[in-house]
Amino acid sequence: MNVIPAEVITPAVLIDVDVLDRNIERMAGNMRGRGLQLRPHVKTHKTLEIARKQLAAGALGITVATIGEAEVFAADGVKDIFIAFPLWVEAPHAERLRALTAKCRLAVGVDSAESATAMGRQLGVDAGSVEVLIEVDSGHHRSGVLPDEVVDVAEAAAAAGLSVQGVFTFPGHSYKPGMPTGAASNENEALGLAATALTSAGFEVTTISGGSTPTALIDGETVATELRPGVYVFGDAQQLELERCSWDDIALSVAATVVSRHEARGGNVRRVVLDAGSKILGSDRPDWATGYGRLPEYPEAKVTALSEHHATVVWPDSSELPPLGTRLRVIPNHVCLTMNLVDQVIVVHGGAVAERWTVAARGRNN
Amino acid sequence: MNVIPAEVITPAVLIDVDVLDRNIERMAGNMRGRGLQLRPHVKTHKTLEIARKQLAAGALGITVATIGEAEVFAADGVKDIFIAFPLWVEAPHAERLRALTAKCRLAVGVDSAESATAMGRQLGVDAGSVEVLIEVDSGHHRSGVLPDEVVDVAEAAAAAGLSVQGVFTFPGHSYKPGMPTGAASNENEALGLAATALTSAGFEVTTISGGSTPTALIDGETVATELRPGVYVFGDAQQLELERCSWDDIALSVAATVVSRHEARGGNVRRVVLDAGSKILGSDRPDWATGYGRLPEYPEAKVTALSEHHATVVWPDSSELPPLGTRLRVIPNHVCLTMNLVDQVIVVHGGAVAERWTVAARGRNN
Numbered sequence: 001m002n003v004i005p006a007e008v009i010t011p012a013v014l015i016d017v018d019v020l021d022r023n024i025e026r027m028a029g030n031m032r033g034r035g036l037q038l039r040p041h042v043k044t045h046k047t048l049e050i051a052r053k054q055l056a057a058g059a060l061g062i063t064v065a066t067i068g069e070a071e072v073f074a075a076d077g078v079k080d081i082f083i084a085f086p087l088w089v090e091a092p093h094a095e096r097l098r099a100l101t102a103k104c105r106l107a108v109g110v111d112s113a114e115s116a117t118a119m120g121r122q123l124g125v126d127a128g129s130v131e132v133l134i135e136v137d138s139g140h141h142r143s144g145v146l147p148d149e150v151v152d153v154a155e156a157a158a159a160a161g162l163s164v165q166g167v168f169t170f171p172g173h174s175y176k177p178g179m180p181t182g183a184a185s186n187e188n189e190a191l192g193l194a195a196t197a198l199t200s201a202g203f204e205v206t207t208i209s210g211g212s213t214p215t216a217l218i219d220g221e222t223v224a225t226e227l228r229p230g231v232y233v234f235g236d237a238q239q240l241e242l243e244r245c246s247w248d249d250i251a252l253s254v255a256a257t258v259v260s261r262h263e264a265r266g267g268n269v270r271r272v273v274l275d276a277g278s279k280i281l282g283s284d285r286p287d288w289a290t291g292y293g294r295l296p297e298y299p300e301a302k303v304t305a306l307s308e309h310h311a312t313v314v315w316p317d318s319s320e321l322p323p324l325g326t327r328l329r330v331i332p333n334h335v336c337l338t339m340n341l342v343d344q345v346i347v348v349h350g351g352a353v354a355e356r357w358t359v360a361a362r363g364r365n366n
Numbered sequence: 367m368n369v370i371p372a373e374v375i376t377p378a379v380l381i382d383v384d385v386l387d388r389n390i391e392r393m394a395g396n397m398r399g400r401g402l403q404l405r406p407h408v409k410t411h412k413t414l415e416i417a418r419k420q421l422a423a424g425a426l427g428i429t430v431a432t433i434g435e436a437e438v439f440a441a442d443g444v445k446d447i448f449i450a451f452p453l454w455v456e457a458p459h460a461e462r463l464r465a466l467t468a469k470c471r472l473a474v475g476v477d478s479a480e481s482a483t484a485m486g487r488q489l490g491v492d493a494g495s496v497e498v499l500i501e502v503d504s505g506h507h508r509s510g511v512l513p514d515e516v517v518d519v520a521e522a523a524a525a526a527g528l529s530v531q532g533v534f535t536f537p538g539h540s541y542k543p544g545m546p547t548g549a550a551s552n553e554n555e556a557l558g559l560a561a562t563a564l565t566s567a568g569f570e571v572t573t574i575s576g577g578s579t580p581t582a583l584i585d586g587e588t589v590a591t592e593l594r595p596g597v598y599v600f601g602d603a604q605q606l607e608l609e610r611c612s613w614d615d616i617a618l619s620v621a622a623t624v625v626s627r628h629e630a631r632g633g634n635v636r637r638v639v640l641d642a643g644s645k646i647l648g649s650d651r652p653d654w655a656t657g658y659g660r661l662p663e664y665p666e667a668k669v670t671a672l673s674e675h676h677a678t679v680v681w682p683d684s685s686e687l688p689p690l691g692t693r694l695r696v697i698p699n700h701v702c703l704t705m706n707l708v709d710q711v712i713v714v715h716g717g718a719v720a721e722r723w724t725v726a727a728r729g730r731n732n
Binding site: 009010011012043065066085086087088090092093111112114115118137141142143144146172257258259260261265266268269271273275276278279280282283284285305307308309310312323324325336337340341342343363365366 | 503731732
């Protein structure tokens, strides 16, 4: 996709549906070939049409981050949902979880005996209809317990009446150059230790859930039964710079226009300004990234700063500044933020606008 | 406001209406006292109720970043709107600008002869009903021309039939510790040079527009006729760390819950995880910031990392980790991003929920 259809008003999110379909099939095919279940994280796209494609390609179910996201997808008929988040459940959450269990198989994350106990207490007689996976910290050091703490949490969950199904982890430390392979190995080790500990304590472990886009396609034996990558459907500048995807694998871009243009003068650098800022690209920028996104048609250009509605792009000396009014595409660093910033995306096929999809679960933060 | 009302489901945006009202009146009073007009930037809040308060307190009009934002506020009856952005105008933009001029006095930014010419061509016979302000670069080095280039742009705008009213700048380089005073001085100098150049070239300069929250309240003579601060209505962690507001001046916070809690173990730091991540706090983090936001009740705690739905908070050794389920508030680094991430905010008065306001212009990126 090298063309922005004329009817698109910038800035706007474009999705190349052919690349999207290829990405969905590549991951699904890899999982099938390795005998793994795929449970894609739909917080990346928050879009019903894309979840339907993932399920049609063989995904077992979906992963979400919030109860609100689960509600949107359950209402669309998704029958197997895992809320991969250590929920703290009060009465209003319990009511919503109960309503979800009437519509789908539901699993949630827990990473402490206290939160398992609180969840069981709030769910009361319905606790058994909610499955739980114990979250393991495999090196990301965010939420999750260490593998030797899993049994305590699982026992509290079981005592609270919840249905303990296994363990999960998110190897978020894979998001650094050179890290994906090591993180995948940490993940496998932590899941293995945790699952073994649970089994030894008498639990029947049916689900061992791992995965992130940087690690999911790394070959090799894994103890996991399912993986939960999210970003793979689109790719983004982070995945590109981590060498987890190529330019041709990137299905999502932000259409932008050159609105300001400056040759070097008075100590200022040679730059253009685009009309796409942090309110559409998102402002995630890990310290190893080359900038706040990448321009596929100008791979040497550097997005050095984002304001809310401006991207400052320092232009390579080797090429001419594009004229004012030039329309070009920006690949955001972190595509999950971009999808959460728009109500609608423009689906492109064969260089033309094919459809517009609503980002149905946008903003469902709780 | 130290209490999160019980009915609030976290994460959610809370606005303390008493602090909001005080912030609005403080800025309005300062502007009145200095004989300056106030044209607040409403991209900060995107909310009709707040713009109405600003206008009732004496604001001349409002500033917006996009045509879409202008449309939302014009539909609510705002009669004087400046789109402080160097628009590149094609036919669809011209049509929307025409519709706006039927509803309100409208000014837009330009920073090149080419974009002024394009705008005039697209507007045709209606060009004269759109006022333009030439954007000057006062040191931020984003958009805007140097003061000695202003006349060329103004002449092109006049030749294109547009109504040249003056100049504007955004001293964005004020967003650094120690910089606000110097940036205010750069701003004043650049605006003065640019306005003088325009006047010498025969233009009648009626508007000299500057301002940012870090510089707006800096005393001293200014050549500006109006200022456009935005963030002052709420304050945020950036303004706090720049010493442009105090804790008591912060009107907006994100209510969050402790969902994961970890004493130091196995090399991991002592931390809690909150259920508020980059999808509600925004991920802006300048290199001088202490973290990704601040906790007013725990000022020593450091928000060291944000995922989309998790904030990792490294806890000070001097105090106990809060129990799981604790509800606490986070002040985002950059409040404009937070407002753009929610459809609704919860207005708190006297510790209770008073109202809910819709973020009417959320997501109006074009």
